[in-house]
Amino acid sequence: MPTKTPQRIAAFFVVILIFGIGVYILSDYFRFNREVTVSDVIEGFDGSDLNNSFYQLDKYILSPSKHAEAAQNATAYLGSSDPEILFAAVYLIVNTGDALYAPYLVPLLSHDDVLLRTVVAGRLIGWGEMASIPVLIESLDSDLMLPYADPPRRLSELAQEALPYYTKQDYISRNEWQQWWSQVKEQLIWNASTQQYGL
Amino acid sequence: MRYILYIVLMVILGVLPGQVWAFGTLSNVGSDHYKVDFNLTLIGPGVGPGHAEVWKRWLDSVWDTAGMANECPKINFEFHVDSSDAFDEFDLPGDYTDDTRTRIHSDALSGLQESFPDSSYVYVVDSDPGQYYRGWANSAEGSFGQSGWSTMDAGSSARTISHEVGHLMGMDDHYSENAEGLTTVDEGWEGNLAADGRINDSDLVNDSSKFIDARVLSEIIEAIEHQTGEDLACGKPDIEGEMVWHHDTGIVATDVDGDLLVELDYIESEGDGSDFLVTGSVNPIDSTLTCTSSICNSCGCTTCTIDKATTGYVSGIANWSEDGNTLITTLNWLESQWPQETVSMFFSCGGSATQDTALLSSTFIQSGIIGTSWEVEFPDDVAQKEFSSKNYAGTGIGVMNFHTNE
Known part of the structure; x- marks a missing residue:
């Protein structure tokens, strides 16, 4: 009936409005409650969207109960030829794994990318892998910056932190560390209980 | 009327010192x-004994030194660092996303709050020396009205923490x-905490x-201003040529030969038995606005104070004259950032700025001649007089507020 047209139009818009609100609420709910798997996080790592990429990685890092799941699943990506995926996998293991994962990372100490192998070495030195020490020494006089760091950090900072801490030596220059390494590398022993290298 | 009263009350509260915002206090x-x-x-899990103390020491040292080295305003920073296992x-x-930040605060942080x-x-990730973890932080811009949120690792340097x-x-x-x-x-940002990763920690x-430098501090000052409504700018405003605040219902300020005049060319009053007569002459710095009140003696008041304005369009110090009849207001700040800003003058009197306050709202512009005066007639039973000048756009921004002490 013509006289009812305005009411029908109003009713139509009300229905559309209610529908729209419903869709919004549902999409919002699913967006914030969806489960993100380790694979999602690693494969979704996007260097052009760092905030979200690291945020997704933090979903596992900031939740210690998920560490074992994260580290274990990340190992499947350590052979990736995609540098972003490889970095995400390494980063996740570095921050959720333990010394049991050292064998997975050791091969990466000879990776072509000096940034990646230094990040790996920075973690492995604390897991008792002596092969990490020369990699860290190599980075000491590097002017490169750590990838994606916020705030920007020198690559050499990892070595400057780790070498004195785990070896109890206080050399400054790369040459000094190199000399020390040449002298002790055959005798150096990792003491897991003290978390120290010694002779 | 009650809405206006509410705005007045909020503005009055807003100019009180020690304003609290989500993550700190500004005084x-x-x-x-x-x-x-x-x-x-x-x-x-990365929080260890001594972390809070060390972080506080670093933060106090870094930010307080920089804040006090700032030319103007000087800012003391003090960090109160607590920790929980x-x-x-x-x-x-x-x-x-920006929305996520809200969700972090509303959901995950509810217990914390x-x-x-x-x-x-700050969520501190458990880490060992040499372990690379990338921290991050919400910007204050993203956490207005909420607590800030950051993650860092246990071995974070003073530079990372300060950043x-x-x-x-x-x-x-x-x-x-x-x-x-x-x-x-x-x-242009080389060597700056906001950008450069080559800064030595001990330096x-x-x-x-x-x-x-001042650029970094100005970003922080701006964020604080947004959150608190305060205006931390200082010094003489840069006024050149004619400056007009508003043409319809407010104060027109004009720069004439270096002097900034306030022109009052409109008056409107509400309520019974009240009218305004205010003497006004306003220069940018240390100029004087004299208000006379015909009933001041009966109020028994002798002193009137004004706090620096929240956002500083107009602010100053006001005192009643010795005979209690004249309110002398010294304005030390006058600035317009908003050419179309509505400037309204409110007068209120009563026991306190609450519902029982009798409020006279007047909006005026009069021809801007030095010596123009406002006369305020208070009701006989008033214990406390209150006079406020408000410069507001919707939410209310306090500009000038003075009241008698009981």
């Missing part, structure tokens, strides 16, 4: 000198990253003023 401790008390709570497990929701209210939070906490206070990044993660310092802690 005016002197002329062009402020103090920021910033609350920070460390949570997560609870909250190790954290479920971050959804994707990283009960235990540590009025604080920003991320700088974000929580409003500092922006001034470097860019490409898709491969390589960073480039923005031009920063020893004298941060070399690495935190």
